[in-house]
Amino acid sequence: MRILLALLLIGCAPKKEISELGFSAGIHPVRFRPNDFARAANGETLETAASCGKCHTVQHANWLKSRHRVAFTNPLYQESHARENMVWCVNCHAPLMKPEGNPPKVTDRLLVEEGISCNVCHVREGKIITGKMPVPAPDKAPAHTYTIVPDMKNEKMCESCHQFNFPTHESLALSATQPIEYASLPMQDTVEEWRRGGLANLSCQGCHLLGGDQSHLFPGGHDLARVSEAIDLEFQQSGELVKAFVHTRGVAHSFPTGDLFRAVRIRIYDKMDLVHEEILKKDYGNVTPEALVPGGAAKRLVSDTTIAPPGPGEFTSYRTFLFKALPGTALRYEIHMDYLHGMNHVITRLPLQETMPLVRTGTVTIGRRENPN
Ligand code: HEC
Ligand code: HEC
Ligand code: HEC
Ligand code: HEC
Ligand code: HEC
Known part of the structure; x- marks a missing residue:
């Protein structure tokens, strides 16, 4: 019976494109409804990174040390955001917002102190987003219901935030009330640089997410x-x-x-x-x-x-x-x-x-x- 249930759940995992996760390279926040949170088998809502960390101890401990964790709270960001106080910045540095929230109101954002959190990358519609259906331990039902997004495994995942252009001068002037529009000059060009280079056969995940006990450290210029x-x-x-x-x-x-x-x-x-x-x-x-x-x-x-x-x-x-x-x-x-x-x-x-x-x-x-x- 258990095995049958497991097979049924596996069979049900829907597939989605990365574009269906609500990322927009910073143009809009990601609207996150209460039923977007994942739930544990016992019905408990998994709201925080710490609640995922109860089981995924390595990923959680490493993410705690990562720049993703401090994307909104770190002083370099806070100080430069204070100088250029635009909603646009928050759309990438603390992207999750209540469904009816007001984009400029930081109190309408969810869990800003978690920056780029497990929820941002892995959770939508109560399901866990992953690149490939995991195989549960023998004789166990899957721990989650899943949505399979194959692009989690490649640069498209990272491109959602690590590749974007300067705003047009017109939209910059209107940015307090209207979403940004992008001009053609890159402001962060990491993914395109990688595509133009000779190591594009190596994935962003391979060098930055790293497997095993290094997983989710996302080392970069701060390491x-x-x-x-x-x-x-x-x-x-x-x-x-x-x-x-x-x-x-x-x-x-x-x-x-x-x-x-x-x-x-x-x-x-x-x-x-x-x-x-x-x-x-x-x-x-x-x-x-x-x-x-x-x-x-x-x-x-x-x-x-x-x-x-x-x-x-x-x-x-x-x-x-x-x-x-x-x-x-x-x-x-x-x-x-x-x-x-x-x-x-x-x-x-x-x-x-x-x-x-x-x-x-x-x-x-x-x-x-x-x-x-
Ligand atoms: C489209 C997404 C996006 C938008 C919009 C955005 N950022 Fe960022 N920002 C990033 C990413 C990705 C990085 C990481 C790259 C790096 O570390 O150099 C970053 C890095 C930074 C850093 C460097 C932090 C560090 O740890 O060294 C600062 C400061 C910063 N952003 C401030 C801002 C401010 C201020 C705004 C608005 C005027 C803004 N960002 C808008 C995505 C964005
Ligand atoms: C910046 C986006 C991002 C954040 C933040 C993030 N992850 Fe991941 N995670 C990924 C990607 C990408 C993969 C690889 C997916 C694949 O290959 O299917 C992954 C893989 C995983 C895996 C599979 C095992 C492994 O280590 O590769 C687990 C478990 C996991 N993440 C849990 C978490 C938890 C728990 C958090 C929060 C503490 C978290 N992730 C935060 C992007 C993220
Ligand atoms: C009660 C323990 C538990 C909690 C809490 C938990 N997970 Fe999991 N998770 C598991 C187990 C066990 C697996 C292994 C696959 C399976 O059994 O379905 C898994 C699998 C995953 C995977 C797929 C790993 C892979 O190899 O592809 C991701 C991603 C993931 N979890 C993310 C999260 C996130 C994000 C949270 C918090 C919202 C979370 N998990 C909370 C137990 C848990
Ligand atoms: C939702 C937006 C978002 C996504 C998706 C995302 N990042 Fe980031 N990332 C950021 C922001 C914002 C920062 C900057 C944090 C800060 O202020 O220092 C950052 C920081 C980093 C850093 C640290 C940079 C440094 O200066 O040390 C690395 C490395 C990194 N990201 C790699 C990745 C990779 C690889 C992926 C894809 C698997 C990814 N990121 C996906 C938003 C994102
Ligand atoms: C072959 C390994 C490798 C691959 C593939 C790779 N990186 Fe890096 N990356 C590094 C190293 C090493 C550093 C540290 C040196 C540095 O700061 O530039 C780094 C630094 C960074 C930084 C910090 C910015 C900085 O220069 O301080 C960001 C953000 C980043 N990588 C994002 C990405 C993204 C997104 C991808 C995929 C498009 C990617 N990386 C692919 C090795 C890699």
């Missing part, structure tokens, strides 16, 4: 050990100049990617003196009022010094920069993540260790190989 593993510096003397190579290893999109203010700073010191600072980032400038076009963005891309993803058949990529130093000079380098480049002076309440942490430092004697420590 300084991971960043450190992904980059190498090499120096070559050429006359009075030094050519520095910044290599990436296993970064399938640009480095850095993501938020428009994100940068990496490489500082080269001769004793205490700063010899050179190289900034890896996409730089945007304002479009002058005369140059605005209908449906265009109010910003334009001025320069891009990020490291491109590896080419076809490659696992590594690099960029170079030049600075002056004589052969035999002992130099020290520092690599910093810089989460809000150019905004730090605006966001004065945050200490520099938080907005611009040190990834790695090392010494090198020019003309010889790098000696990291």
